[in-house]
Amino acid sequence: MRAAGWGRRTVLFVWVLFALFPVYWTFITAFKQQVDIYDGPRFIPFVDFQPTTQAWRTLFGDGGGDFFDKFANSIIFSGVSSLLAVILGGFAAYGLARHSYKYGPYRNDDLSFLIVSQRIMPPIVSVLALYVVFVNLRLLDSSFGMILAYTAMNLPLTVYLLRTFFEAIPVEVEHAAALDGYPQWQRLARVVFPLAAPGLAAAFLLSFFFAWNDFLFSLMLTFNDAQTLPLYITSLNAQSQPLWWLISAVGLVALVPPAIVTVVLDRFMARQVLIGGMR
Amino acid sequence: METLTVTGVTKTFGGPRPAVDELSFTLGGGEFGVVVGPSGAGKTTLLNMIAGLVPPDTGEITLDGASLAGTAPERRDIAMVFENYALYPHLSVRRNLEFPLRAPVRRGTLSRSQITDRVTQVAETLRIPHLLDRLPSQLSGGQRQRVSLGRALVRRPRLLLLDEPITHLDAKLRHEMRTELKRIQRELGVTTLYATPDQSDALALADLVVVLDAGRAWQVGTAADVYERPANVTVARTLGDPRINLLPGRRDAAGVTVLGQRVDADHGPAGPVTVGVRPGDVELSTEPLAGAAAGRVLLAQTLGYQDVVYVDVEGATVRATVPAGIVARPGDPAWVRLPAARLHVFEAASGQALRHREVV
Amino acid sequence: MAGVNLRDVTKKYGRTEAVKGVSFDIADGELLVILGPSGCGKTSTLRMIAGLETVSSGSISFDGRPVTTVPPARRNVAMAFENYGLYEHWTVFDNIAYPLRLRGLDDGGVRRKVTAVAEQLQITDVLRTRPAGLSGGMRQRIGLARALVRDPSVFLLDEPMSHVDADLRNDLRAEIKRIHLEVGSTMIIVTHDQLDALTMADRILVMDDGRIEQLDTPAAVYDTPATTFVAGFIGEPPMNLLSARRADGGDVLTLDGGGRFAPPPSLLDAVPTGADVTVGFRPHRVRLEPTAARTTPAGDLGLDATVYMVEPLGDRTLVTVRCGDTRMKVDLPGTPEFTVDQPVRLTADRADVHVFDPTGRRIDRADTRRAAAA
Ligand SMILES: Nc1ncnc2c1ncn2[C@@H]1O[C@H](COP(=O)(O)OP(=O)(O)OP(=O)(O)O)[C@@H](O)[C@H]1O
Ligand SMILES: Nc1ncnc2c1ncn2[C@@H]1O[C@H](COP(=O)(O)OP(=O)(O)OP(=O)(O)O)[C@@H](O)[C@H]1O
Numbered sequence A: 001m002r003a004a005g006w007g008r009r010t011v012l013f014v015w016v017l018f019a020l021f022p023v024y025w026t027f028i029t030a031f032k033q034q035v036d037i038y039d040g041p042r043f044i045p046f047v048d049f050q051p052t053t054q055a056w057r058t059l060f061g062d063g064g065g066d067f068f069d070k071f072a073n074s075i076i077f078s079g080v081s082s083l084l085a086v087i088l089g090g091f092a093a094y095g096l097a098r099h100s101y102k103y104g105p106y107r108n109d110d111l112s113f114l115i116v117s118q119r120i121m122p123p124i125v126s127v128l129a130l131y132v133v134f135v136n137l138r139l140l141d142s143s144f145g146m147i148l149a150y151t152a153m154n155l156p157l158t159v160y161l162l163r164t165f166f167e168a169i170p171v172e173v174e175h176a177a178a179l180d181g182y183p184q185w186q187r188l189a190r191v192v193f194p195l196a197a198p199g200l201a202a203a204f205l206l207s208f209f210f211a212w213n214d215f216l217f218s219l220m221l222t223f224n225d226a227q228t229l230p231l232y233i234t235s236l237n238a239q240s241q242p243l244w245w246l247i248s249a250v251g252l253v254a255l256v257p258p259a260i261v262t263v264v265l266d267r268f269m270a271r272q273v274l275i276g277g278m279r
Numbered sequence B: 001m002e003t004l005t006v007t008g009v010t011k012t013f014g015g016p017r018p019a020v021d022e023l024s025f026t027l028g029g030g031e032f033g034v035v036v037g038p039s040g041a042g043k044t045t046l047l048n049m050i051a052g053l054v055p056p057d058t059g060e061i062t063l064d065g066a067s068l069a070g071t072a073p074e075r076r077d078i079a080m081v082f083e084n085y086a087l088y089p090h091l092s093v094r095r096n097l098e099f100p101l102r103a104p105v106r107r108g109t110l111s112r113s114q115i116t117d118r119v120t121q122v123a124e125t126l127r128i129p130h131l132l133d134r135l136p137s138q139l140s141g142g143q144r145q146r147v148s149l150g151r152a153l154v155r156r157p158r159l160l161l162l163d164e165p166i167t168h169l170d171a172k173l174r175h176e177m178r179t180e181l182k183r184i185q186r187e188l189g190v191t192t193l194y195a196t197p198d199q200s201d202a203l204a205l206a207d208l209v210v211v212l213d214a215g216r217a218w219q220v221g222t223a224a225d226v227y228e229r230p231a232n233v234t235v236a237r238t239l240g241d242p243r244i245n246l247l248p249g250r251r252d253a254a255g256v257t258v259l260g261q262r263v264d265a266d267h268g269p270a271g272p273v274t275v276g277v278r279p280g281d282v283e284l285s286t287e288p289l290a291g292a293a294a295g296r297v298l299l300a301q302t303l304g305y306q307d308v309v310y311v312d313v314e315g316a317t318v319r320a321t322v323p324a325g326i327v328a329r330p331g332d333p334a335w336v337r338l339p340a341a342r343l344h345v346f347e348a349a350s351g352q353a354l355r356h357r358e359v360v
Numbered sequence C: 001m002a003g004v005n006l007r008d009v010t011k012k013y014g015r016t017e018a019v020k021g022v023s024f025d026i027a028d029g030e031l032l033v034i035l036g037p038s039g040c041g042k043t044s045t046l047r048m049i050a051g052l053e054t055v056s057s058g059s060i061s062f063d064g065r066p067v068t069t070v071p072p073a074r075r076n077v078a079m080a081f082e083n084y085g086l087y088e089h090w091t092v093f094d095n096i097a098y099p100l101r102l103r104g105l106d107d108g109g110v111r112r113k114v115t116a117v118a119e120q121l122q123i124t125d126v127l128r129t130r131p132a133g134l135s136g137g138m139r140q141r142i143g144l145a146r147a148l149v150r151d152p153s154v155f156l157l158d159e160p161m162s163h164v165d166a167d168l169r170n171d172l173r174a175e176i177k178r179i180h181l182e183v184g185s186t187m188i189i190v191t192h193d194q195l196d197a198l199t200m201a202d203r204i205l206v207m208d209d210g211r212i213e214q215l216d217t218p219a220a221v222y223d224t225p226a227t228t229f230v231a232g233f234i235g236e237p238p239m240n241l242l243s244a245r246r247a248d249g250g251d252v253l254t255l256d257g258g259g260r261f262a263p264p265p266s267l268l269d270a271v272p273t274g275a276d277v278t279v280g281f282r283p284h285r286v287r288l289e290p291t292a293a294r295t296t297p298a299g300d301l302g303l304d305a306t307v308y309m310v311e312p313l314g315d316r317t318l319v320t321v322r323c324g325d326t327r328m329k330v331d332l333p334g335t336p337e338f339t340v341d342q343p344v345r346l347t348a349d350r351a352d353v354h355v356f357d358p359t360g361r362r363i364d365r366a367d368t369r370r371a372a373a374a
């Protein structure tokens, strides 16, 4: 038993090293100077090379250019568009889960498919179309336009995901709330949305990641004011010698918001177990 | 004490026949009504219409003389215990019980301490005070059932609807809960309508029984009415366990012939009839008996307190109950006699009752 | 056909011990029902007999031939599952024929066997349809047919009636029993419904918490339950159980709530003094009368109580009485006149009263103990 335990642990340890190495590498690179990078690989701080905070000073000092603007753009676009996608998608999904719609020959499942089918196209196709629309509507390089674009891209996903979550809630629970004296919107607020919390959290998370990591939309639809972090990073790379230490520092900062969102929402997702108690 | 009337209520979901079909009955204030019928009879649909969760196609439902049409469920002040309990999984038992008292429609009518008092009181009545801080997922089926009942009772509704509240419990708990339910209903005096597939619930609990099958009410009456004086074959088949024997027979001026024997009952116009006889009324003998039909034992089952013997008589299967411990083996010869006074006679084609057994 | 023998069989799933050392023998051609509450290890036991689950310790043999390590396919057992396990896209015929085709039986043989078993179960009409639209009872029969068609030596059914409503359940019990009489193969049926067990079994194996509580005929399990668990699990409603005490040197038992019971001397000897024992009686084996009209002879069980609720059931009536904090059920014939809160006296004959020791095991009368030993 013990031998097997050690064997397993060793394997896991090696795997963890393997998985975490890129993060480690980014981390130490953010504390390197130019010579440490271009003069062969250096692995261990204080031994291989002397860490400096130069990259960070540049970033947070004057040399960072408009880093903070881009960072704020990324947070606002991702946050607001995900929130909108979850709220709007939530209502749409609730409707699809609880009511029967009939448009000509089309029923709920057809509507649902229609919505998801928006994502079948590669984003590059939609983005070209969006570009033309944005030019005409004068939305290029605007915060409003970007939020709109991300919300639109994320809606199919949230609708599709949340519909199954709402369907998993027994309709009798809502009926019980109705008889207990709660009007429709109160039933949504007090019963349905709390019970769908894991789904809402998951939908928010996926939307957030999509918007946060997006490069293509930002590239095509913005050129200055509304640029996001990924584009900023690219701009650091565009010079004759990539500024690896800066790129790494920005990369590290870019890890923080998704990590925070994940940690916060993870607690809601854990509530999934509750569904077991509904029947 | 609110009287419930249901008049000509019909609901079709698009199937070939209505889920509930021209249903009418009146349940007096403070009475215990039971809707009994097999799966798919339309019981849940009926309760949902009364609660306002499903709109009827036609017909009228009134409570205390006033029509409920157009009143949203949250304004009807009707409580319902659902088949699957439908507790709020994200709320503790205490919060579940408080939930109806904190509803917008009751805002300002109860102080915080009054709410606490009510919850404590109902928890004590249902013997669940020790469960108040648990989540529904941490409760057993029987405990969930009690919480669900508590949530319905805590606000003293005008009408209490119960949808198969004890069907899924084990035998012991089911009996305990049934007794408790009847007792609580008596004490509170709330008008109650209870849906169940279990005929013994109907007989045990009801002031008024509605026998529902295929969406239709086949008889509305007291427990004694539907058991002793079933209006038709469907009702006779629904009530009673083991089930009533329904045997083909003929009637003429001299009496009824069934199982090849002439029994002196119900002289009337000649025609085919269905003879109903409860297994407890069948006289079974292992020796030849005057006026008895000869048959062969198919099967003997024990129910513990009594045995049920299935006898094959000329291709018809007759169920008879006998005191436990009388040994009957498959293949043994047996004689079956149907006492004339204990027969129900139904018209074969329509199934309508022509005659009931005499009450002893 | 085969007898089945289990010796000290246990089943562990990680740390939980689902079956805690059970030994029993099933005779060739017997219909055994394994009965117990949810999670007591019924399915685990059945699956070990089928070979679908490994045995943690102990051994299983068929007709004395050890099969503990024999794979399921070579045990010649058939199992019908809780959820039927039918292939929805095949016709009923193909579903039933499947196990035969799997064994390489030729088409003529398959047709003959399937037709025969379909006739036996009265499903000939639906052989050409797909199971999808059929009722629970029908699907049940198809599942049975598929298991039966192979002439298995042991036939295993797990909760065969869990999806069938009450009405049909009654018919199916009779049906399964009839099939067993006709086919004559060894059958083991798992259920948590005591009526299933009473009505179908040759013998009932009552399990609780991974252990055997009793193995006996339905009548014996009902009339002489081996433990308080069995007494409280079987019967509709089950046995009334009251705790009681025998004072030092006393010859009566004082019941909780104030009643008394004078056991026959042959039983009294075996009742320990100064410890809580349990007294039980079946709801239909007691008399109930208004206290005012009291005529009870001394020496039997006697208990003063008040009526808590009356529930008529057609030809009989259930009266619940309350005595202190305990409630008891009395099952009376006809429709006697009792009213709620009426004081009543409950009496029972000695022969109908059961006594269980502080560990919950039945205490037998000395004479029946001897009879049983002989
Ligand atoms: N929302 C619905 N849409 C379509 N058909 C429905 C709907 N609700 C009920 N039905 C149909 O109406 C009939 C009556 O159903 P209902 O649920 O009222 O029966 P029930 O007596 O409550 O049965 P059970 O004992 O199984 O709960 C059934 O045939 C059912 O299939
Ligand atoms: N594959 C498994 N892994 C872990 N535990 C299991 C597994 N199967 C069963 N158990 C546990 O073993 C115990 C006995 O389970 P089993 O399925 O035999 O019970 P049962 O008597 O058939 O119950 P039920 O009536 O609910 O079907 C239970 O506590 C169950 O949780």
Ligand SMILES: [Mg+2]
Binding pocket: B043, B044, B045, B083, B163
């Ligand atoms: Mg229903």
Ligand SMILES: [Mg+2]
Binding pocket: C042, C043, C044
């Ligand atoms: Mg099981």
